[in-house]
Amino acid sequence: MGSQTENLLAVIDVGSAKTCVIVAEVNDYALRYRGHGISDSRGMRKGVIADLDKAVDSIKKAVEEAENMAQAPVEHAVVGVAGSHIRGVNSHGGITLGSRSREISRDDVRLAVEKARSIAMPEDREALHLLPQEFILDGQGGVRDPAGLMGRKLEVRVHIVTGGATATQNVVSAVNRAGIHVDDTVFEALACADSVLQTDERELGVCLVDIGAGSTDLIVYYEGVVIHTGAVPIGGDHFTNDVGVGFRTPIPDAENIKKMFGCVIVTRIPEGNEIEVPSVGDRPSRLMQQRLLGEILEPRARELMELLRDHLRQAGVAELLGAGVVFTGGGSRMNGLLEVADDVLRRPVRQGYPVPIAKLPSNLLEPEYGTAIGMVLYGHRARQARMNLDRGLGAKIKALFARQGT
Numbered sequence: 001m002g003s004q005t006e007n008l009l010a011v012i013d014v015g016s017a018k019t020c021v022i023v024a025e026v027n028d029y030a031l032r033y034r035g036h037g038i039s040d041s042r043g044m045r046k047g048v049i050a051d052l053d054k055a056v057d058s059i060k061k062a063v064e065e066a067e068n069m070a071q072a073p074v075e076h077a078v079v080g081v082a083g084s085h086i087r088g089v090n091s092h093g094g095i096t097l098g099s100r101s102r103e104i105s106r107d108d109v110r111l112a113v114e115k116a117r118s119i120a121m122p123e124d125r126e127a128l129h130l131l132p133q134e135f136i137l138d139g140q141g142g143v144r145d146p147a148g149l150m151g152r153k154l155e156v157r158v159h160i161v162t163g164g165a166t167a168t169q170n171v172v173s174a175v176n177r178a179g180i181h182v183d184d185t186v187f188e189a190l191a192c193a194d195s196v197l198q199t200d201e202r203e204l205g206v207c208l209v210d211i212g213a214g215s216t217d218l219i220v221y222y223e224g225v226v227i228h229t230g231a232v233p234i235g236g237d238h239f240t241n242d243v244g245v246g247f248r249t250p251i252p253d254a255e256n257i258k259k260m261f262g263c264v265i266v267t268r269i270p271e272g273n274e275i276e277v278p279s280v281g282d283r284p285s286r287l288m289q290q291r292l293l294g295e296i297l298e299p300r301a302r303e304l305m306e307l308l309r310d311h312l313r314q315a316g317v318a319e320l321l322g323a324g325v326v327f328t329g330g331g332s333r334m335n336g337l338l339e340v341a342d343d344v345l346r347r348p349v350r351q352g353y354p355v356p357i358a359k360l361p362s363n364l365l366e367p368e369y370g371t372a373i374g375m376v377l378y379g380h381r382a383r384q385a386r387m388n389l390d391r392g393l394g395a396k397i398k399a400l401f402a403r404q405g406t
């Protein structure tokens, strides 16, 4: 294998449950899958790295598998950042161009955006994304790309996605320690939106909810732009732990039982159904009522949805979700979860699946791979925008709107 050529694109999603690497190739602007690797994540707790060495090993394993399949080395990659430390804030800023109208340059646009980002941020946080929502030219809002237009005053509204500095740096360090240079970091829900949401949903207003193992990340779009990002500190692992405690069974067994027999609507489980539950230590396994499993899982599902509802209300976006809520991530596969979501949130809900890219194996078209596939699309779009900018086409700001296909 030679060195990673210019037209290869690799992404790494270091999740709490699994680490997923996808390698794609870009030819004449077309994107094609080349290979992937998946390993069980070790050293992760609640969506962030707790044991660096273990995390590095998981990354190495997934990378090696992807390299073998793609028949190319992975030397640099786009890396995902997620977890309860993610918070989004809306900000506003601008510049005065002079007393007379003049043409707005790219540098003016950049300067205006810089002004909007210069809000006081605690030292332990860093900005992951600066997503322009609209430009306001001489008091007139709704401008998408002001470069080339005439005006005297340029203002901009931006959504700033911030992450805990250490959590972000730890993901980057782990990937570096696995021998890979990090080209870019991306908030995972933002990338996931690329593969799971439709354009009209973003226009009407939609919340994408990625229920992972350690946390639930979310992003809200309205009128085509990002208006809110955040996270709720509950993921699929909490459901598994509840089963482990409630059934007094080891965690790996609790995980299997949850996936095979779990349902978050008690009344949907026939009375009298029994399941075999392994015991801790050397004790023999026992038969337990499947309904009991529902009784353990339903309150957790309701708690998650209530936290989500309160989070969206507090952010002031609950009334803006004309297209409802789209659920993705492995945790969203829990039986009955969408019905509970519908009941608590009172919005249209659907399960989100990633769109396929050329040659992608069909077993990756599952909710838990929406993020990694979205990262490929995001990485491709960012690279194209950079190339266009180099050519003076100035598409970067448009790309920053995080819209599909721009």
Ligand SMILES: Nc1ncnc2c1ncn2[C@@H]1O[C@H](COP(=O)(O)OP(=O)(O)OP(=O)(O)O)[C@@H](O)[C@H]1O
Pocket: 014, 015, 016, 017, 018, 019, 041, 046, 047, 082, 211, 212, 213, 214, 215, 216, 235, 236, 237, 240, 255, 258, 259, 262, 329, 330, 331, 332, 333, 334, 335, 367, 368, 369
């Ligand atoms: N069929 C299923 N039913 C219920 N839960 C499931 C099912 N399949 C997967 N899960 C749960 O989904 C979670 C893993 O989802 P995913 O792979 O999206 O997480 P991750 O990306 O590794 O974690 P995170 O995004 O929090 O870092 C686990 O908690 C797992 O138990």
Ligand SMILES: [Mg+2]
Pocket: 015, 016, 082, 188, 210, 212, 213, 329, 371
């Ligand atoms: Mg995830």
